[in-house]
Amino acid sequence: MNLPSFLTLVLTSFFQLLSLVGSLIAVGFILGILERYANIYQTKAFGQKGVLLTAWIGTPIHEIGHLLMCFIWGHRVTRVKLLQLNPKNGVLGYVEHQYNQSSMYQQIGLFFIGLGPIFSGIGSLILGMYFLVPGLYAALNNYIFYELNFIEATVVEVVVEIFSIMAKSFFTVENFINPLFWLYIVLAICISSHIALSKADVEGASRGLIALFIALIIFNLVASFLGVDSQQLIAKIAQYNIYVLAFSSIALLFSLLTLLFSYLVYRWRIS
Template sequence: MLWDLLMLLQITSVVWVPICILSMLSMFYCRLLGYRTTISLGIVGVPVHELSHLLFCVLFNHKVIGLSLYKPCIDGTLGYVSHQYRVTWFSPFANLIIGLAPIAGGVGAFIGLTYWLRPDVISAFYALNGGVLSYKGVQEGLIGVLAQIVSQGGFYITLLWLMMSFSLLLFCAPSKADFYGCRAGVLTLVVMLVAMIWAVPEQAKQFLEVISPLLTFVGSLLISTVILTALLFATFLGVSKLIRIKLNALTS
């Protein structure tokens, strides 16, 4: 039983730790960039974040009572989705999915945007990984993706892609309110899995062995998202500095 509990801790941390890191780094980047730059970048990423919440609210038949896709406020709120629902046994899990939905929405929008503006980046990513996504391949592919970003593509297209991509990945991270809404779902899920390990250990072990590869793969994608966001952040700062230098040269 102890081994099964350790296995449960391992496979859940593979997913949950990168999510927490992504959220903390997002807040850190926003503080470094400052309020004005953050709200400017949010024009793209925040609506996608809120639309992701909205989509899953509709799918789970929650009543949406308030919606703002993009409305910066003094308290730091850039958008929100307020919803009501009839409490059932599934409600904690629905709220968990709704709270984490922006990760899927932001990453999905980023992939679609890249296919549209910089398909060569996607091609390079798949070429380096033999067309197959794997834990090791995803990590190695990021180096090739960064090289592809800076070495090819038109300047203005690349600049547009960079700004929009950074915005999507920066704001796909769950907010404090999202984590608050997820808490009951996470607790319920952990309690159910622990109870399953205690009541039917053999079946629980088989279940954990089945979902472990999937969660490991999801974790690798989340880690890649963290790394890629950091690379885009560094690239964004570098490009911004170059633009300021050119503007100063033109005006001097």
């Protein structure tokens, strides 16, 4: 293989990487922005302890995401703190782990361990919805698994439809008089306030992303020698992104609501 061919292969691997995990990275980035501003308003309204109002449930779910990914990707967990309310360094929780640096699988796992809170946060929002707001869960489930066409649907169409379904099924008179609905609102705000990734999470995920990129280059090299169309295979796998986007839209909407709620409380406190 000559140099131009190898450079083409590397470029192809890069675009495959974006198609596989680009949506997850984008969701994490947007959630980070929303959470940062929500925390700013919470702090302005209630002081440095303001973030602790949501940390009691949001932080453990955040750390459980890291923990579960550690188990899936074969990392050895050495120390766990799901919540500490009086941190000296501002860290509300952590999961310390070790891995075999010669294992490509475990190196790639760093990416998914770093993004673990996104999976656990979205999963918790959906689970809470299933038990506390079943009407909304049924409407979203029907759209995502029975009506959504992942081949023809565009990003904008999916986000708009998810937001529309939630607006119609969530803000109803029946829900407003249901105590379980308000319990879910509290839980959703707590969870959404702590889904975003910390600086340490991003650094760990970045190392895993590099390993995943190298693995894709190796995969494409082998596929090239074997005459296998790796592009078509990766494209089929990447179709899952539309479902990732659909579920992520739930977290994005609640993060927006959390930001709005934090801002309104801040304005109320200073008025």
